[in-house]
Amino acid sequence: MKFFFVIKQTFSNLWRERTPVVATILTICIALTILVALFEISFVLYDQLRDLESNMMVEVYLDPSATDSQVKVIQSELERYPTIERLRFVSKETAAAIFNEEFGENIMDILDENPLPVSFEVRLLREFNHSEYLALFKTQVESLKGVDEVHYRHALIEKLEKVTEAVAIAGIFVLIILVFAMNLLIRNTIKLSVYAKRRQIDIMKILGAGNLLIRMPYILEGAIEGFIGGFLSAICLIFAHKFIAGSFALVEIGTSTYKVLWVLTISFGILIGFLTSATSVGRFVNKIFAKK
Amino acid sequence: MIQFRQVTVNYGYVPGALKDINLQMHDGDFTLILGPTGSGKSTLLRLIYMDILPSSGVVTVDKWSSFRISPRQINRLRRNIGVVFQDFKLIDNMSVFDNVALPLVIEGYRRKYIRKLVHVLLDEVNLLQSKDQRASTLSLGEKQRVAIARAMAKNPFVVIADEPTGNLDREASKNVLSLLERINRNGTSVIMATHDYELIKETPYKRIYMENGEVLPGDRTINIPNKRINILANKE
Ligand SMILES: Nc1ncnc2c1ncn2[C@@H]1O[C@H](COP(=O)(O)OP(=O)(O)OP(=O)(O)O)[C@@H](O)[C@H]1O
Ligand SMILES: [Mg+2]
Numbered sequence: 001m002k003f004f005f006v007i008k009q010t011f012s013n014l015w016r017e018r019t020p021v022v023a024t025i026l027t028i029c030i031a032l033t034i035l036v037a038l039f040e041i042s043f044v045l046y047d048q049l050r051d052l053e054s055n056m057m058v059e060v061y062l063d064p065s066a067t068d069s070q071v072k073v074i075q076s077e078l079e080r081y082p083t084i085e086r087l088r089f090v091s092k093e094t095a096a097a098i099f100n101e102e103f104g105e106n107i108m109d110i111l112d113e114n115p116l117p118v119s120f121e122v123r124l125l126r127e128f129n130h131s132e133y134l135a136l137f138k139t140q141v142e143s144l145k146g147v148d149e150v151h152y153r154h155a156l157i158e159k160l161e162k163v164t165e166a167v168a169i170a171g172i173f174v175l176i177i178l179v180f181a182m183n184l185l186i187r188n189t190i191k192l193s194v195y196a197k198r199r200q201i202d203i204m205k206i207l208g209a210g211n212l213l214i215r216m217p218y219i220l221e222g223a224i225e226g227f228i229g230g231f232l233s234a235i236c237l238i239f240a241h242k243f244i245a246g247s248f249a250l251v252e253i254g255t256s257t258y259k260v261l262w263v264l265t266i267s268f269g270i271l272i273g274f275l276t277s278a279t280s281v282g283r284f285v286n287k288i289f290a291k292k
Numbered sequence: 293m294i295q296f297r298q299v300t301v302n303y304g305y306v307p308g309a310l311k312d313i314n315l316q317m318h319d320g321d322f323t324l325i326l327g328p329t330g331s332g333k334s335t336l337l338r339l340i341y342m343d344i345l346p347s348s349g350v351v352t353v354d355k356w357s358s359f360r361i362s363p364r365q366i367n368r369l370r371r372n373i374g375v376v377f378q379d380f381k382l383i384d385n386m387s388v389f390d391n392v393a394l395p396l397v398i399e400g401y402r403r404k405y406i407r408k409l410v411h412v413l414l415d416e417v418n419l420l421q422s423k424d425q426r427a428s429t430l431s432l433g434e435k436q437r438v439a440i441a442r443a444m445a446k447n448p449f450v451v452i453a454d455e456p457t458g459n460l461d462r463e464a465s466k467n468v469l470s471l472l473e474r475i476n477r478n479g480t481s482v483i484m485a486t487h488d489y490e491l492i493k494e495t496p497y498k499r500i501y502m503e504n505g506e507v508l509p510g511d512r513t514i515n516i517p518n519k520r521i522n523i524l525a526n527k528e
Contacts, residue, residue, distance in 0.1 A: 001396070001403045202380050205443075206343065208370030209398045211363075 002213065009217035013193040014224065021225060022193055024185040028229025028273070031178035032265045033236045038171040045164045049132065052160060053129035058143055058152045060120040070146035071118065077144055078120060083133070092116055131158045143157040150224070179272065182229075186222050186276040193218055194284040201285060218281040219274065226273020230266035237261050293318055294340060294450065294483075299349035301335050301505075309335045311505045317483060322476045324492055325485040327502030333485035336502070337454050340483065341373050342366045349466065354449060369446040371399060374443025374451035374480075376472075378458035380435045384428035388419060390440050391427050392469070395445045413441040417471060433464025440471050457488050466493050 014021050060078070062071060078087055090098070095116035099107045107114060124137070134157070138150040194201065206212055238258055294317040301310040310332045317323050325333045338344045339351045342358060351358040356369045375381075382391050389417045392413055396406045414420045417437035422430065427438060436456060443451050453472060457465035469491055486492060501508045 001393075001406055002398075002400050004403070005397045199381075200383050203383060204394070206370065206375055206381065207343065207395050207398055208367040210367055213398060252463065 006105075006216045006220065009160065009197075010220040010224065013197070013221045016191045016196055017189050019205045020185070020189045021221075022184075024189050024225050025229045026231070027185050028182050028226060029232040029236065029271055031182050032230055032233035032269060035171075035175060035178060035268075036233065036237055036261065036265060037240070038167065038174060042164060042167040044169055045160065049157075049160045049164055052153075054126050054128050056124070056152060056157070057266075058122040058124060058137070058150060060122060060150050061148045062118045062120075063146050063148045064117055066118065066146035074144055074146055075120070078122065078141070078178060079128070083125050083128045083137070084122055085125045086121075088121040090119045090121055092118055095119065110154070129157075133162055146183060153291055157192060182272055183276050186273055187280045189225065190218050190222055190281055191284050193221060194281065194288065198288045202289070205289075215278075215281045216284065218284075219277045222273040222277025223270050224273070226269035227266060228269075230269025230275070233265040233269065234262045237265065293352070293354070293363045294351040294481075295350075296336075296339070297350045297352070299339065299346045299351055300342075301332075301344065302347045308505045310339075310346075313393055313507055315500065315507060317394075317481065319481055320476075320479055321481050322495075322497040323483045324472070324482070324497050324499045325483065325502060326487075326489070326499055329487075329503040332505040333502055334454050337452050337483065337485055340450075340452055341370055341375055344513070371395065372444060372448055374440075374446070374448040376436070376439050376443050376451065376456045378454040378455040380432075380439045380459075382427040382438055382442075383437055384426065386427060387424050388414065388427055388430070389423040391438055392445060395442060399446065409445065410441075413445055414438075416444070417441045423480070423491065432459050433461070433467060435465065436460060436468050437471065440468065440475075444475060444480075448480060450483065453482065453484040455486055455488075457486065457491060469495075 060074070061072065066074075075087075075089065078084060092114050095118075096107050096114050099105075099116065107116065124133075128134075128137075134152055138152075141147055141150045201214055238261060241257075294315075296313045296315040299310055299313040300308075303309050313336070325336060327333055339346060340353055342353075342356075342361065344353075345358050345361070353369060353384070354364060354372065361369075383394070386394075389410055389514055392410045393406050394438070396409060401409075410423070411420065414423050419434060419437055422434065427435065430438065440451075442458075446505075451472065455520070456468050456472070460468060465488060468492075472484060473484050
């Protein structure tokens with residue numbers, strides 16, 4: 001019977017304060033949608049970055065004037081790098097063959113002689129494929145005698161790194177602001193409900209009701225706001241996915257991701273609703289009866 | 293038994309709402325608390341259901357003592373006491389049934405048992421036909437009868453009534469008094485604070501007369517004509 005009483009009280013609270021409750025639920029919905037979207041975007045970006053990193057090839061071009069013995073020295077220097085996963089020597093001929101394969105034309109037909117430099121193709125261990133190490137590797141190797149240039153797609157990787165970082169930082173900022181906003185609004189509805197029911201709370205206290213029974217309806221009220229907000233947010237996100245997936249090749253989402261979305265938004269909504277109301281209801285109740 | 297030993301109550305910085313009260317009320321008694329406005333009647337009663345605790349001294353109610361009592365024990369105590377107020381303290385937007393059921397819900401009883409018991413209680417106060425009405429739609433006399441039914445729900449050892457007839461007309465007042473008398477005849481103590489001298493003047497019950505936060509010695513309320521005038525004069 002206690003259970004029914006609490007449930008009845010909870011829904012009567014939600015109904016009584018419906019305007020602020022709806023505003024709160026919408027805020028939770030919007031906040032969670034933005035948060036999860038940001039989370040997903042940074043996830044996709046990170047994925048791209050990883051992809052790029054693991055496929056990245058560093059090319060060490062040698063001077064056309066490098067002698068055979070210089071090439072040998074460079075090779076043995078490179079072989080001593082523990083950060084290198086794979087090393088391949090690309091002779092003039094191999095380079096020409098690659099050119100031929102990629103462009104469908106024989107370079108010798110265009111020019112009289114083979115202008116392609118001798119090079120080493122280097123694949124670094126995956127965890128060293130970030131711009132900081134790459135830059136170091138480049139200066140070290142370029143200082144070797146006979147090395148012309150170390151080349152990798154640094155512009156792209158740096159840009160992607162910067163964007164990923166920026167999104168992550170923005171995400172944390174937005175997270176703080178939105179959690180704060182949700183907190184504020186949930187507390188507001190709890191406060192209004194407690195205030196509206198102050199007479200009832202007073203009566204229940206006189207009849208010997210414990211703290212838990214008195215507070216439970218308000219705690220549940222917050223949790224339900226969070227639940228509905230999270231539920232709506234999942235719907236928004238799934239719509240957004242359906243819409244984006246058509247026009248955006250980046251985001252490919254399976255049904256398992258939808259399940260994750262439901263669980264993520266709803267549980268986060270309930271959690272923030274529950275925690276906010278559970279930690280504030282006692283204070284509101286005490287404040288109202290402090291004057292006694 | 294209810295016992296006050298050297299009890300003093302100060303509200304905030306205002307001293308002397310009660311001054312050095314020593315009292316005993318025995319189980320099964322019907323006790324009247326009389327005295328002019330501001331004499332400390334409500335304060336005395338609030339000490340019994342421990343809405344306030346004494347500033348000094350000790351109040352003992354049945355097996356509970358106000359000395360270092362925990363909030364949990366205060367709730368226990370309250371669940372063993374019935375309370376009735378001048379302003380009824382009903383939950384207006386709940387039904388009559390739900391109001392009477394509230395102490396039973398708080399106790400955690402089962403729905404079936406609650407339904408049976410509330411029926412009996414409402415029948416006792418002659419309001420069974422109004423059980424589904426909102427409390428706010430009742431007349432004042434009916435409201436007080438609902439409050440009395442609620443106070444009796446847990447079959448308490450004592451019912452405390454603070455000016456239960458303060459808002460009622462003569463007819464309803466008599467009805468409330470006779471209900472409390474019936475409760476008392478069944479073995480429950482009743483402690484009632486009242487201004488309504490007319491209502492209780494014929495009754496044989498024990499009287500405690502208060503003035504200025506003190507209990508006047510002896511049973512003189514009824515016997516001193518001046519006091520009688522005082523009580524009535526102070527009501528205005
Ligand atoms: N919450 C409070 N804060 C400060 N003073 C209070 C408070 N309640 C009561 N008092 C004071 O304590 C004294 C006793 O008040 P109490 O309410 O017990 O009197 P009473 O006999 O019940 O009066 P009434 O017949 O008007 O109900 C009065 O002087 C009153 O002003
Ligand atoms: Mg009073």
